[in-house]
Amino acid sequence: MASRKKVLVATVMAASVVSLPYTLARHAMADDYSDLLDVLRAKGSLTQHEYSTLLGKHMRHVAAEQDAAPRAVRPTAHSRATQQTASRAAAHGTGVSNGYEPGIRFEAAPEVASRAEDAATRAEASARSAQQALDAMNSNQGGFVRVAKYVPGKGLTFKAGPVDINLSGFVNGFYTFNSPTGGTAVAGGVSTGSTGFDSSAVRNGLLPAGLMLKLSTKQQGWDIDAVLGMYPGTNDAKVGALNANSGGNPVGLGTPGIDFRQIYITFGNSDVGTFKVGRDLGLFGGDAIMSDATLLSVGATGSNSSPANTSLGRIGVGYVYADWIPQITYTTPKIAGVQASVGIFQPLDEFQYAGSNADKNSPSYNSTYSASSTQHSSPMIQGRVTYETTLGEVKAKIWASFLIQHQQNLQYIDNGTTTSTGTHHAAMVEAADIGTKISYKGFEGVAYYYRGSGLGTTGLFFDGVASNGRKRDSEGYYVQGAYNVTERLKLVGSYGVSNLYLASGEAQTVDPAYLVRRNQSIIGAAYYHMTDWLNLVAEYAHTSSVAHNGGSEKDNTASAGVILFF
Known part of the structure; x- marks a missing residue:
């Protein structure tokens, strides 16, 4: 189960951190990534600790990109996405204004959050290879084995x-x-x-x-x-x-x-x-x-x-x-x-x-x-x-x-x-x-x-x-x-x-x-x-x-x- 979560974490991080030009399409992905985190948490693929850690880390990337980007490429759509992401972060107690260090929550089991932080760091470091693996899987090429949608009686x-x-x-x-x-x-x-x-x-x-x-x-x-x-x-x-x-x-x-x-x-x-x-x-x-x-x-x-x-x-x-x-x-x-x-x-x-x-x-x-x-x-x-x-x-x-x-x-x-x-x-x-x-x-x-x-x-x-x-x-x-x-x-x-x-x-x-x-x-x-x-x-x-x-x-x-x- 742990290895499966690491793969999921690597995949979602890859979708977020692969370097792209500062375009409208890049900024529009901010809220898509947040939606993906919500889906993974709802399905039980991410624990609350991992969800909070990744969402906080994503907020820091969004803020850094906004500060670094020229004013001409800071679209209204990105502002709305940033606001919606920030709302999610506030709702789940994550962000720079909640009194904690960004991306970390101090709770009864700090080693869990630490493992999530390490996993996120490793995922960010190998983002490009993870994205390539995801593309290969979606095109059904390479060595991936996938399971088709099950239809009762059809095996x-x-x-x-x-x-x-x-x-x-x-x-x-x-x-x-x-x-x-x-x-x-x-x-x-x-x-x-x-x-x-x-x-x-x-x-x-x-x-x-x-x-x-x-x-x-x-x-x-x-x-x-x-x-x-x-x-x-x-x-x-x-x-x-x-x-x-x-x-x-x-x-x-x-x-x-x-x-x-x-x-x-x-x-x-x-x-x-x-x-x-x-x-x-x-x-x-x-x-x-x-x-x-x-x-x-x-x-x-x-x-x-x-x-x-x-x-x-x-x-x-x-x-x-x-x-x-x-x-x-x-x-x-x-x-x-x-x-x-x-x-x-x-x-x-x-x-x-x-x-x-x-x-x-x-x-x-x-x-x-x-x-x-x-x-x-x-x-x-x-x-x-x-x-x-x-x-x-x-x-x-x-x-x-x-x-x-x-x-x-x-x-x-x-x-x-x-x-x-x-x-x-x-x-x-x-x-x-x-x-x-x-x-x-x-x-x-x-x-x-x-x-x-x-x-x-x-x-x-x-x-x-x-x-x-x-x-x-x-x-x-x-x-x-x-x-x-x-x-x-x-x-x-x-x-x-x-x-x-x-x-x-x-x-x-x-x-x-x-x-x-x-x-x-x-x-x-x-x-x-x-x-x-x-x-x-x-x-x-x-x-x-x-x-x-x-x-x-x-x-x-x-x-x-x-x-x-x-």
Whole structure:
């Protein structure tokens, strides 16, 4: 604290004592310096002793300059400034007329005043170098590190020369109670209704925790960013096909999973647009999840008895998860509210999420419902167009996106043996979506719809191709309404559905009776904005899954917790 005060003292002295010609501008600075001392004292940067010492010393400089200056350069403005400075000095017991030696007050702790006098003397001696340092800091050059104005939720930004270093993130935790209402297991369903047991968990919601580091600079006309995003969960991780997103493992001596899902760079400018290279959220379905209110809560739990890094939210019950995918994308400048993006992405395998037929009476027992793929000769392609506008108090955003990927070497497991899907050993997956978000005063509404061929449900390419190699069609939607009852309290309600249809000729190869046909959920939540960082959340969700044979399962979930953004 002492060193910080010395720097402040040096800075304010430098602003005062640097030698300048006797001009109107030089004399006008007299009262500016006094104002600066007042601000520093009000903020606690100067003690009363230091304030009095510096103000008295300043008075002596002002008086000396006035005596030395020719009459022609003693303006009325300087006289007023001198009078105002003298008034301050008198008000604080400092000056030549208060019975003390100028610049010193004799009080119970004279060593404090002495230290202040020494500091002022040293500051005066090095005034020119201090002024140069101040100029360098104001121009953000040299080795100074500065802190930008803090905006809640936008993180901390440090300016180190030409580089902005931003640290932001969030942390959340919920108590979640899940109660199944019975039914039969649905292959590929998201409900836990058939488990038969209530479950309690202390867990993350749809978001895990997150810590993001962003480095930004401008070089030769290019805006350049590097982003690293780490997303750890609170629950024990279990190794599985979905890595950190696999079901958890609530056993002693476990450790949580770390999902390093964001690793990318961007470069561009307002004329050319922006290029992105690395791993980030996909274009197709990206706006759907970012507009989903359950992003700040739990929604459908997935597995609540052994929680994974995250819950499902509305994933699989209104949209297909956009996912975080390695990509090279280009985004145009925004023109009249319109912006477009297109890119090539790491191709993903078709995945047998529903597993195998578990009905021992079925002729296709121990055969997978869906095909998988392992070869990709071409990348996945995704694109998106957005339009944003404001009409009076109405703000609107409309988006549409698409996805294309060629799946090769399709195969499935037939009675425990990996088998080619035959003549249909490849498939071109296609998908598109459209959505809108409209806000007016305290109301916000979202409507979204998607449709795909070979896309699958819940995750990209989950059960998108049948075991005979033919594509399954799928579609889904969700609608959401939110209203700010007060500045701090927001109520949200939403309903969503995801449908998966059978492929042509599928019933003749593998019995699809237990395969999921529909996942749906109804969700209501209250969000209380307690502080700039902290939000309290209470939520109820009813989730159900229905199979192609009519079997179903349902569950109810109540959650309460907090989520913090910094």
